[in-house]
Amino acid sequence: MTTTEADVPAPSGATVQDTSGDGHEHATYGYHQQKDEHLKRLRRIEGQIRGLQRMVDEDVYCIDILTQVSASTKALQSFALQLLEEHLRHCVADAAVKGGAEIDAKVEEATKAIGRLLRT
Amino acid sequence: MTTTEADVPAPSGATVQDTSGDGHEHATYGYHQQKDEHLKRLRRIEGQIRGLQRMVDEDVYCIDILTQVSASTKALQSFALQLLEEHLRHCVADAAVKGGAEIDAKVEEATKAIGRLLRT
Amino acid sequence: MTTTEADVPAPSGATVQDTSGDGHEHATYGYHQQKDEHLKRLRRIEGQIRGLQRMVDEDVYCIDILTQVSASTKALQSFALQLLEEHLRHCVADAAVKGGAEIDAKVEEATKAIGRLLRT
């Protein structure tokens, strides 16, 4: 999406070199390319949370509030799943291609993150 | 929180009579008394969601974003649990005391809400 | 639990009198009436778990095993929900009718149990 990315033919897109001239190497991650979509999703979730505040403020019936909480949680988990998919596709697959011990660390890290999602 | 509530010493707080003179009976629900606490919680969650947007915007590492998603989901579920507890204590218990068929409807409704929370 | 309760033909069915003649008062809970259905459900889940063992033993593809795990977890949660519904309908409603402090304890206990289900 950015010129930088188009210039570098990095097939996995896991990291791109910083060409901004500020002397830093910027690691950008798998979700980089869907950034706009992610931000849109998160703004929608923010709107849902504000909707919940309005509902509490207006004394809406508890069960209706709970239904809205379920919808927000579902939206958050759907966001998490998409992020995770991109992470697996880029960061984890990248580590696999590189070889060495990094793949084990990456897989363990991803599994722990999935475990945290499951336990909520 | 409202003068109405302070006036009526309803111990269960499940419903209070409207004394506002507009001729309506206002049903206020179990969570009414914890309204401020609920709003504070929800504003904190809103802050977490905005934090997520910042993280995505600043290309923070995917796994760290997922950890924050887990924290937000946990906070939402914790809010839901508190709401549910008040609902059981007031609305469901109230229906039980009243007797009749309403308790069955209330319990079924609450169980379905719990099912929706579980499935997210 | 009390003799009083056994004497009254409690409409909620929360407790039944012991007619086994062994001189003990048996407390039976809300799920009593669906006992057979519960046992049937649990035996089906047991079968699913044995199916998982067969799948592992026969080197079935990981993803197919995970699908079966999801089905078993869903079946367990569905069983939990039904148990919870009966618990709310009988034990919790019963405590509400009795009045006093017990309803608070019962609701807190039920909420904690729901919290444990949510966190798995």
Next chain:
Amino acid sequence: MTTTEADVPAPSGATVQDTSGDGHEHATYGYHQQKDEHLKRLRRIEGQIRGLQRMVDEDVYCIDILTQVSASTKALQSFALQLLEEHLRHCVADAAVKGGAEIDAKVEEATKAIGRLLRT
């Protein structure tokens, strides 16, 4: 899956050559090496489910049964997580190394399986 892989002492252990002499290539998956551990875990879960049947049969208090359901669900999810970790380490990483379109399919498949686990 390919002869090449069987020849190389693949550190990932994703596939092993069939030495049974039946002329078939057996694909064995990531979880192969932990087979005994998996079976032991599943037998323990099976024991928990049988324990639940006993509890229902002996009219144990609903909340105690729900606690045991939570423990069983947690054990199932823990099994799923371990299986998933091995799947990512072997099958997904394997597809990444091979290159081509397979990695996308594998990642999508794994993400869907995680989604199913999350939604239970």
